[in-house]
Amino acid sequence: MKNLMYRLDVKGSPYLYIVPFFLLFAAFGIFPLAYTAWVSLHEWSLLSETHTFLGLQNYRELFADEYFWNALRNTAQIWVLSTVPQLLMALLLAHVLNQRLRAPTFWRMTAVLPNITSVAAVAIIFAQIFGKDYGLVNWILETLGLGRIDWQAGTASSQIAISVMIIWRWTGYNALIYLAAMQAVSKDLYDAASLDGASSFQQLTRITVPAIRPTIIFTVIISTIGGMQVLAEPLLFGGGSMTGGSDRQFQTLSLYLYEVAFSRFDFGYASTAAWAMFGIIVIVAAINYFLTSRLRRS
Amino acid sequence: MRPALNGGSLRRRAVTVAVPLLAAALVMTTAACGGSDDPAKPGEKVKLTIATFGEFGYKDLYKEYMAANPNVEIVERITKAEDHHKNLAAHLATNTGAADIEAIEEGWAGQFTANPGKFYNWNDYGAAEIKAQWPAWKWQQGSSAKGEVVGLGTDVGGMAMCYRRDIFEKAGLPTDREAVSKLWPTWEEYIATGVKFKNANIKGSAWMDGPTIMYRSVLGQQPVGIYDADKVVVETNPGVKKAWDLTIDAINKGLSAKIAPWSADWNAGMAKGSFVTLACPSWMMAYIQSQAKDSSGKWDIAAVPGGGGNWGGSFLTLPKQGKNVQEAAKLAKWLVAPEQQAKVFRALGNFPSTVSLYEESVIKDFKNPFFNNAPVGQIFSNSVKTMVPQYMGPKSGDINTAIQNGLTRVEQGKQKADEAWTQSVKDVNALL
Amino acid sequence: MTVTMTRPKGDAEAVAPTPPSRRYKGFVERRPGKLTYLALTGLALFSAFPLYWSFVVGSHDNGVLGEVPPPLGLGPNLFANVERAFGTIDFAKALANSFMVSGAITISVVLFSTLAGFAFAKLAFRGRNALLVMVIATMMVPTQLGIIPLYMLMAKIEWTGTMYAVVAPGLVSAFGVFFMTQYLGEAVPTELIEAARADGCTTLRIFWHVVLPVSKPAAAVLGMLTFMTAWNDFFWPLVVLTPEDPTVQVALSALASGYITDFSLSLTGTIIATVPLLVVFVALGKHIIGGIMQGAIKG
Numbered sequence A: 001m002k003n004l005m006y007r008l009d010v011k012g013s014p015y016l017y018i019v020p021f022f023l024l025f026a027a028f029g030i031f032p033l034a035y036t037a038w039v040s041l042h043e044w045s046l047l048s049e050t051h052t053f054l055g056l057q058n059y060r061e062l063f064a065d066e067y068f069w070n071a072l073r074n075t076a077q078i079w080v081l082s083t084v085p086q087l088l089m090a091l092l093l094a095h096v097l098n099q100r101l102r103a104p105t106f107w108r109m110t111a112v113l114p115n116i117t118s119v120a121a122v123a124i125i126f127a128q129i130f131g132k133d134y135g136l137v138n139w140i141l142e143t144l145g146l147g148r149i150d151w152q153a154g155t156a157s158s159q160i161a162i163s164v165m166i167i168w169r170w171t172g173y174n175a176l177i178y179l180a181a182m183q184a185v186s187k188d189l190y191d192a193a194s195l196d197g198a199s200s201f202q203q204l205t206r207i208t209v210p211a212i213r214p215t216i217i218f219t220v221i222i223s224t225i226g227g228m229q230v231l232a233e234p235l236l237f238g239g240g241s242m243t244g245g246s247d248r249q250f251q252t253l254s255l256y257l258y259e260v261a262f263s264r265f266d267f268g269y270a271s272t273a274a275w276a277m278f279g280i281i282v283i284v285a286a287i288n289y290f291l292t293s294r295l296r297r298s
Numbered sequence B: 001m002r003p004a005l006n007g008g009s010l011r012r013r014a015v016t017v018a019v020p021l022l023a024a025a026l027v028m029t030t031a032a033c034g035g036s037d038d039p040a041k042p043g044e045k046v047k048l049t050i051a052t053f054g055e056f057g058y059k060d061l062y063k064e065y066m067a068a069n070p071n072v073e074i075v076e077r078i079t080k081a082e083d084h085h086k087n088l089a090a091h092l093a094t095n096t097g098a099a100d101i102e103a104i105e106e107g108w109a110g111q112f113t114a115n116p117g118k119f120y121n122w123n124d125y126g127a128a129e130i131k132a133q134w135p136a137w138k139w140q141q142g143s144s145a146k147g148e149v150v151g152l153g154t155d156v157g158g159m160a161m162c163y164r165r166d167i168f169e170k171a172g173l174p175t176d177r178e179a180v181s182k183l184w185p186t187w188e189e190y191i192a193t194g195v196k197f198k199n200a201n202i203k204g205s206a207w208m209d210g211p212t213i214m215y216r217s218v219l220g221q222q223p224v225g226i227y228d229a230d231k232v233v234v235e236t237n238p239g240v241k242k243a244w245d246l247t248i249d250a251i252n253k254g255l256s257a258k259i260a261p262w263s264a265d266w267n268a269g270m271a272k273g274s275f276v277t278l279a280c281p282s283w284m285m286a287y288i289q290s291q292a293k294d295s296s297g298k299w300d301i302a303a304v305p306g307g308g309g310n311w312g313g314s315f316l317t318l319p320k321q322g323k324n325v326q327e328a329a330k331l332a333k334w335l336v337a338p339e340q341q342a343k344v345f346r347a348l349g350n351f352p353s354t355v356s357l358y359e360e361s362v363i364k365d366f367k368n369p370f371f372n373n374a375p376v377g378q379i380f381s382n383s384v385k386t387m388v389p390q391y392m393g394p395k396s397g398d399i400n401t402a403i404q405n406g407l408t409r410v411e412q413g414k415q416k417a418d419e420a421w422t423q424s425v426k427d428v429n430a431l432l
Numbered sequence C: 001m002t003v004t005m006t007r008p009k010g011d012a013e014a015v016a017p018t019p020p021s022r023r024y025k026g027f028v029e030r031r032p033g034k035l036t037y038l039a040l041t042g043l044a045l046f047s048a049f050p051l052y053w054s055f056v057v058g059s060h061d062n063g064v065l066g067e068v069p070p071p072l073g074l075g076p077n078l079f080a081n082v083e084r085a086f087g088t089i090d091f092a093k094a095l096a097n098s099f100m101v102s103g104a105i106t107i108s109v110v111l112f113s114t115l116a117g118f119a120f121a122k123l124a125f126r127g128r129n130a131l132l133v134m135v136i137a138t139m140m141v142p143t144q145l146g147i148i149p150l151y152m153l154m155a156k157i158e159w160t161g162t163m164y165a166v167v168a169p170g171l172v173s174a175f176g177v178f179f180m181t182q183y184l185g186e187a188v189p190t191e192l193i194e195a196a197r198a199d200g201c202t203t204l205r206i207f208w209h210v211v212l213p214v215s216k217p218a219a220a221v222l223g224m225l226t227f228m229t230a231w232n233d234f235f236w237p238l239v240v241l242t243p244e245d246p247t248v249q250v251a252l253s254a255l256a257s258g259y260i261t262d263f264s265l266s267l268t269g270t271i272i273a274t275v276p277l278l279v280v281f282v283a284l285g286k287h288i289i290g291g292i293m294q295g296a297i298k299g
Helices: A002-039 A057-063 A066-097 A104-116 A119-129 A136-143 A155-182 A187-195 A200-211 A213-228 A232-237 A253-262 A267-297 B008-018 B020-030 B059-068 B081-093 B106-113 B128-133 B136-141 B165-170 B177-183 B187-199 B211-220 B238-252 B264-272 B284-291 B325-336 B338-348 B355-359 B376-386 B396-411 B417-431 C009-015 C020-029 C034-059 C062-066 C078-088 C091-122 C128-138 C144-156 C163-170 C174-187 C190-198 C203-232 C235-240 C248-255 C263-283
Strands: B046-053 B072-079 B101-105 B151-156 B160-164 B206-208 B275-280 B299-302 B313-317
Touching: A002 A267, A002 C091, A002 C128, A002 C144, A002 C163, A002 C174, A002 C203, A057 A267, A066 A104, A066 A155, A066 A200, A066 A213, A066 A253, A066 A267, A066 C034, A104 A155, A104 C034, A104 C203, A104 C263, A119 A136, A119 A155, A119 A232, A119 B264, A119 C034, A119 C263, A155 A213, A155 A232, A155 C034, A155 C174, A155 C203, A187 A200, A200 A213, A213 A267, A213 C174, A232 A253, A253 A267, A253 C144, A267 C128, A267 C144, B046 B081, B046 B325, B059 B072, B059 B325, B059 B338, B072 B081, B072 B325, B072 C248, B081 B101, B081 B106, B081 C144, B081 C235, B101 B106, B101 B325, B106 B136, B106 B151, B106 B313, B106 B396, B128 B355, B136 B151, B136 B313, B151 B325, B151 B338, B160 B165, B160 B177, B160 B284, B160 B376, B177 B187, B177 B299, B187 B206, B187 B238, B187 B275, B211 B238, B211 B275, B211 B396, B238 B396, B238 B417, B264 B284, B264 C062, B275 B284, B284 C062, B299 B376, B313 B325, B325 B338, B338 B355, B355 B376, B396 B417, C034 C062, C034 C078, C034 C263, C062 C263, C078 C248, C078 C263, C091 C128, C091 C163, C091 C174, C091 C203, C091 C248, C091 C263, C128 C174, C144 C163, C144 C235, C163 C235, C174 C203, C190 C203, C203 C248, C203 C263, C235 C248, C248 C263
Parallel strands: B046 B072, B046 B101, B206 B275
Antiparallel strands: B101 B313, B151 B313, B160 B275, B160 B299
16 A cells, blocks of 8 residues: 555645646646637638638748848847847856855846846937937947947948847856756865866866756757747847838847737737747757757767 | 726626636736726716827817816827837737827838728718818828828927038128028029039038938929828839939938937037038927037027928828827817817927918917027928928838938948949838 | 757856866855945845835925935825825735736746746757747837727637636747757757757756756746846736726826826835735845756756
8 A cells, every 4th residue: 555655645745746837737827828829820811801711821921021030130149149148148147146155135136137137228228328420339430549439330230239149148047047056066076176277167067067967958949949949139329219120130020020910910820920930949959959958978 | 998897797707708818817926916997887877988199289178178078088098109109009000099189200101191981080980170270282182092080280390501600600601581482492592502612612511411301392282292002102203303402412411410300419510500401390409409508509400491391290090099189189170170270389398380370460470589699480481381291101201211221321421322322222112 | 040959069068967066166266245245235235225115205205306416215195195106006906916927927927938948948849940030030020009908808718807818818928938948958958858868858857857847947037037127017907907806006006197297195005015025035035036046957
């Protein structure tokens, strides 16, 4: 009898732990997603009553849509420009915050400040920083004799500016995630390293990074997903323009989707774009996973 | 369909039947939530919801109306314009959640008037009797291609040309507004004057801010715009091409400061004089005043080239999902009536869309001290009266964006004019 | 995604218990110098600037946006703007709603994520990997479009306009489950669980006595991130709520008027919306952010 209970506990109880999550998730997470998958097979304007079934027509159209590919390219570029520095800086910041600081709570609070600042304030301030005629960055460039840049007009310049906004907003967020993981690393390791005369930076690269590698991989996956869905920053940078610049030079995938859904009200095609995005992220994540796990083994 | 109109018990029953497990889980975790939907007492009182964005200046009018109609309770919902229209689309798409009266703005109006099935037709609620109140173009903007009237006009923007007196003087141009208006009866002459100004070589000042507003103003003065009846005619309509060519001409002659509207540089430029002319609708006056508050008297207002014009203005609609259409129609008609429009103008300056008011002193004698006492009431009403009706199709907003992006590409030096036109036309066709 | 469930090699040594005195000593050795504080101060200023800028604009009027160079000091209008903001919006109600919504979502997300994360990270059951991959995969579909079907669902069960409609979709988060799974995978030694099992502990007791204490730092971080996200969320609440009974972010939308945004007013509004969040974090700082330190693994 006791044996049976034990077996039931081991085999059955895991499901009890995940059931609450999946029940709620099915209703409020999966259902809307599945519904948009269905919508993506239709000609479906948000305001019209008739929805014509199209099969895969929307998908064929999407794959021939140069603005979709343009948005994908922009998204990938902005992702690289923003994610790599962001995660490196977050790691450094977490390492510093993990030391025995005076007023540790205060310093950790400052790390989350960018994330709780309202996006309206962020938009206004970055518009001023990257202004063409009276912006702060151009003022510095001009003082250094480098000349002004029309940040919005250029492809590279606009994407750099957007990446700066992303890095600013999300570095502290990732630092906190790293910080939590660093707590699980034994202090003995640092003690031993200190005795051996390892510098703080060596401790970071030789002890911390290997120990929290799964968390680093986690943040890479999370920021890949987040990076593919960047919407607020390019929307705000363009002053609310949904096309992301005159030549769509900084229109990301999410912004394109947003344009289709909420400017053109074409719910069907927008859903198609959403699911195509999903497919692409899966492929990217798979490659990512493949590479990082190869790295782990080597 | 507001929750308040449904019995609380009905709600609870629906919940228990539909998702018992979820409900249990939710009640557990959100027991603190609630009190948000007290069931309405079954009284005679009619509750009307009206959703607007920004300042319609209706607060006092609601009080007045409720005092005169004790059976009506008005609940106002204000959201920011972008959110408001996105929400309205979502609520219409799901056939639930819209207010009894929903305001729509000119820039979005085409998408809603293209789906008249989602709204009550004002013609069925006595709009024909008051039609004469509005200029023809305003009436047209609120109507579908087949003539169903979706929205009744509230305010309009009108159009004038703001200019910097002080910098005009430096460049040797006349400063008096009558004389300035005579400089540019047409857009061609506006450009020619711009070239004169450019040759005067005033450092740090360009003739105009950017191409967007000029293009929109010229387009608005053409007999046919983006749509001819319900067909998009961008490629074939000489009117669109004329607006394009004129704007390109101004860009190529180096008249643009290359500043996007609403940007930080634009705000700063108003005070600094980065551009010396700015096509301005009536609501722009308050904006200039707030951005360049130390330049009182430096900005002045003349007539817009080509005569007529409008930018902005709104409509009141009655979504089909509303339950109290008779009462809602009564309230909305009262709100857009000339007397109420005059009150709103006095309180907030929203320019009325009632032609008859333009002859009354409230408008006729209206002057703006910040702009050297310019008789702005007359200037704006002239532009409204001479504006031509154009049908706002469902896609004119996105189509104009595609064309304006083309103009900006030329301005930014990314493309030659004909390349940009070809791409814009391609973009327009992709939208159809 | 099994990678998230395996423990790092470097962690193997960490299983042996450490005397507290030595751990303390370890900290002392890594006391940072002046340069660190200087860098942190710079970073703090950088992080705080837009928030400070909100105060600057909120205490002037709209014209401040056109000034070059922009003023850096506070202006005279802050209280007038606060008064105007409170006159336009029922902030008390909006703040109360936001606290309820964010609180309920945070508690729920942390609880359910820890439960599911424990199962995914440390328990063997059929379909584990497939289910976990599915959870992660759903994060990859952009959520903006989900609002239409979600709205239809809420209309069906007649929750539109109520706080239930905002809370319900936030109760669980795929991010939270993924986060907890990988954290617990790292932080809880499998040996410990096996040992506990050998002693005849049930799964529930293992969860309670082994997993919960260890999960504290991650729970603190997850709770904080969730609360922030829920507090600042406006896309869905704007659609499903009405300004009559809003959360803070929905209420703020009423401050941005018409053609011309009064930035001094709307930024004043965002200050009123942000300060309570800051106050909560500071007040609970020792417990929330400090909590990140407490749960450090013992063995």
